[in-house]
Amino acid sequence: MYTQMSDGIDGNPNAADEREGAFNARLDRAVKIESPDWMPEAYRKTLLRQISQHAHSEIVGMLPEGNWITRAPSLQRKAILLAKVQDEAGHGLYLYSAAETLGTPRDEMVAALHSGKAKYSSIFNYPTLAWADVGAIGWLVDGAAIINQIPITRCSYGPYARAMVRICKEESFHQRQGFDIMWTLAHGTPEQHAMAQDALDRWWWPAVMMFGPPDSESVHNEQSLRWKIKLFTNDELRQKFVDQVVPQSERLGLKIPDPDLRWNEATQHYEIGQVDWDEFYRVIRGDGPCNRERLQARIDAWDEGTWVRDAAAEYARKHAARSVA
Ligand code: FAQ
DSSP, X not given: OOOOOOOOOTTOTTHHHHHHHHHHHHHHTTOOBOTTSOOOHHHHHHHHHHHHHHHHHHHHTHHHHHTTGGGOSSXXXXXXXXXXXXXXXXXXXXXXXXXXXXXXXXXXXXXHHHTTOSOOOGGGGSOOOSHHHXXXXXXXXXXXXXXXXXXXXXXXXXXXXXXXXXXXXXXXXXXXXXXXHHHHHHTSOHHHHHHHHHHHHHHHHHHHHTTOSOGGGOSSHHHHHHTTSOSSXXXXXXXXXXXXXXXXXXXXXXXXSOTTOEEETTTTEEEOOOOOHHHHHHIIIIISSSHHHHHHHHHHHHHHTHHHHHHHHHHHHHHHHHHHO
8 A cells, every 4th residue: 555665674574664654554543653653765755855844934034024023003013014024934943853764964954055966946036025925925835735735734744743733823813913913914004905905916926836736746645644744635625725824815905916816606715826836846946026136035944053053053052061070
């Protein structure tokens, strides 16, 4: 049933099959796989790819909103945005820690990001041109993240599932603060309403694309579903998002920028128009509006932070030496 690599064990030709059988039986019984447990190498690699990309997304994802901390329209909005962006840093750190339990050091993951080998979410390669974009990110991007991540709290790998519990709670606050910004603008002056509409116009399609390529083109859907790393396909989650957001946009008095959007009475779901998948692939290949800027910002932050990491490591070394003494 499960297609995966298995390594042989000297002296017992059946041992590898037995280990794999035991692993699959645990998946079937929904018993979490923990870091010391045996796991197929391809399962480990898939998890490492997804969790590290997820961690990179949280860290790169601080940049678009961080751009507005100094220009938030009130002290209260600034304090909330600061806390939100700081939460994203925390999410990145939990996720790097979860990924490290798979045996790869964090520096290696970060190097893969900086060299362009590892991906991060396409959504963070779009610019934040106005304050309303901060609202649109909270409402749409955190909203999409929650829909994608709540099932991951039930995924098969224990450290990833547990990290997601707290992350999802915090994302709910983020989503609500974004909706609140959109609500305030949408019910403000005509100029503020127009600003909210413009942000929705620019963020809608990139948010729809966040869920990944259509199922027919997804490389990893099938295997990740079998391994219970993913519990829903990309298209299933995208549909949940659309069904949730369309009524919210109506409450806001804003229009989703899709002339083909319609309610299907038979399926009880909204149907959207054609997604520009060429744009999606361009962005994940590194050619989106802000890819170069985002990556350079991360590389600069890493280089400029070397002395902080060195000082922290030295402090830890001295502290450990004192404890031993
Ligand atoms: N962007 O076969 P699939 C957030 C790649 S966190 C870039 O379907 P998979 C919080 C994919 O890696 C947002 N690349 O792949 C926040 C693969 O390429 P590879 C991040 C994408 O992994 C809010 C190829 O396409 N969330 O927003 C994207 O089974 C506000 C084929 O795709 C997560 O990472 C994309 N959108 O499904 C932070 C959630 N989609 O690796 C700050 C966990 C696909 O073979 C501010 N991840 N690709 O070279 C997942 O659920 C999955 O990894 C998917 C993709 C659903 C993203």
